[in-house]
Amino acid sequence: MQHRGTVRFRFRSSEHDVDVMVEGEAGWVNSVREDLGLQGRVGFIQPISGYSSDDESESGQEGDDSELLIESISEEERLPGPTPDPSSIPAVVRRVGDLDVQARISELDGPSRSEPQIEYMREFLESIEDPEPLSNNLSGDPMAESWLQILLTLVVREHGHTSLPISSIEELVGEKMNRQGIDLELFLNRLWMMGRLEKIHGGAEIQYAPNPSWLIS
Structure with a gap:
């Protein structure tokens, strides 16, 4: 060489x-x-x-500085396919903060999201009959689980939210579930360990979100 x-x-x-x-x-x-x-x-x-x-035999005379430099490799040898054409890519110029996310979601017919109204949900829960206890009794309290299922289904389907804090759950269905305070927290934690709820940390307090397969179909 x-x-x-x-x-x-x-x-x-x-x-x-x-x-x-x-x-x-x-x-x-x-x-x-x-x-x-x-x-x-x-x-x-x-x-x-x-x-x-x-090649053991050198062609040409050394002495030109350009011959001492690394021979550049052409674009065709380095890149497969046709030569990129930047002009074919449409430019999208947008000022920071100009994008109206809610308007774009509305254009796509995405689900709307509204803040859960505690009073409205309380009135709705008071107006319905007591639900049937869930047939799966692994939670230990199928009636309490049934009330919680109705509440979280309402929050997800009607308001577009994915979770509720423990305080809101207690305020809305704590009495119907016959569970308050630490008793309610232990029950929610049990459902989380069973995979029926997701626990969300952060914010002022812990929130719980339903597993989609657990919601009322």
Whole structure:
């Protein structure tokens, strides 16, 4: 392999306590190696700037600085496919803050979201008959679980929210579930461990969200 450009030659021999390093233009480094008797496969050469050629015969005369530089690779050789055309990509220029998210959601017919009205939900829960206890009794209190299921289904389907804080759950159905305070928290935590609820940390207090498969279909 033939080197061009700036190279570094290094030879070490711990047996003879020899450490040789020669750095410079490839032709000059090779001549120094010959003078020292270190030509051939002795030591190793590291290109610093330039390129290597497997052709043993050099074509042309060295001396032009441009020949010592790494030959640039054309775009066609580096990138597969056609040459990229930036002009074919439509430009979208928008000032920060100009995007009306709610308007865009309305255009896409996305579900609207409204703040849950505690009084409205309380009136609705008071107006319905007591639900049937859930047939799956793993929670230990199928009637309480049924009331909670109705409440969270109402929050998700009617208001577009995904969770409620513990205080709101207690205010709306705590009495119907016959669970308040720590008793309610333990019951909600049990449903979370069963995979029927998701626990959400952050904010003023812990919130609970229903597993979609657990909601009333």
